[in-house]
Amino acid sequence: MTPSELIAAFGPVGGVFIYLWINRAQPKAEKTPDPLKQIETRLDHIVTSQADIKTDLAILLDRRGK
Amino acid sequence: MNTKALAYTRFRGYLGQPILSHMQIAIIAIGMLFWIEAVLSGEAFSAAVFGRFALMFKAEFWAGIMMAASAMCWIGLRHPVKRWMVAVGAALQCAQYLALGYSAIATGGEVVIGLHCTTFFAPIYFRMFWEAVQRDA
Numbered sequence: 001m002t003p004s005e006l007i008a009a010f011g012p013v014g015g016v017f018i019y020l021w022i023n024r025a026q027p028k029a030e031k032t033p034d035p036l037k038q039i040e041t042r043l044d045h046i047v048t049s050q051a052d053i054k055t056d057l058a059i060l061l062d063r064r065g066k
Numbered sequence: 067m068n069t070k071a072l073a074y075t076r077f078r079g080y081l082g083q084p085i086l087s088h089m090q091i092a093i094i095a096i097g098m099l100f101w102i103e104a105v106l107s108g109e110a111f112s113a114a115v116f117g118r119f120a121l122m123f124k125a126e127f128w129a130g131i132m133m134a135a136s137a138m139c140w141i142g143l144r145h146p147v148k149r150w151m152v153a154v155g156a157a158l159q160c161a162q163y164l165a166l167g168y169s170a171i172a173t174g175g176e177v178v179i180g181l182h183c184t185t186f187f188a189p190i191y192f193r194m195f196w197e198a199v200q201r202d203a
Contacts, residue, residue: 001106005105005106008105009101009102009105009106010102012101012130012133013098013101013102013133016094016098016133016134016137017098019137020094020137020140020141023141023144024144025144026144026145026146032146
């Protein structure tokens with residue numbers, strides 16, 4: 001078995017393997033934000049806003065009581 | 067909120083099924099071994115098994131299509147799904163399996179090989195192709 005035969009046999013196979021390895025995951029620069037994470041952030045924001053409103057209401061009611 | 071549970075229950079569509087990716091890896095591996103066998107021994111397949119039509123092309127031709135088309139499908143199926151890659155890869159595979167099936171059944175090969183190609187592999191790839199070209203799949 002000559003080196004040229006080995007290259008002809010394993011070269012293309014290695015090329016395909018490298019191509020697959022390079023493309024196994026999306027590059028970080030192209031990654032779009034996870035929609036679930038975005039929804040979670042928005043829901044957290046709503047919960048925080050609700051808590052703020054509750055606190056504000058409690059303060060207002062407390063002042064009125066005085 | 068349990069994000070993992072929500073992600074698990076979210077419908078990912080036909081092309082999101084992990085089995086499709088596993089299948090591509092297996093076919094790429096078969097294509098690689100087929101290629102190595104074809105280059106090193108030159109007797110990777112015979113007319114008695116695959117038919118005379120298949121033998122009109124070199125074994126490397128079939129092995130090359132098998133590797134390239136499955137590699138396209140695998141990369142296309144990785145998140146996020148790249149539909150055009152899946153469509154081209156699946157169309158190539160479908161055409162290849164139909165050709166091999168025709169060769170085995172109609173030009174003197176083993177009928178069971180032709181049946182595997184035409185009733186098992188070709189329809190799977192046709193479904194993948196169809197789902198990839200449907201915008202709402």
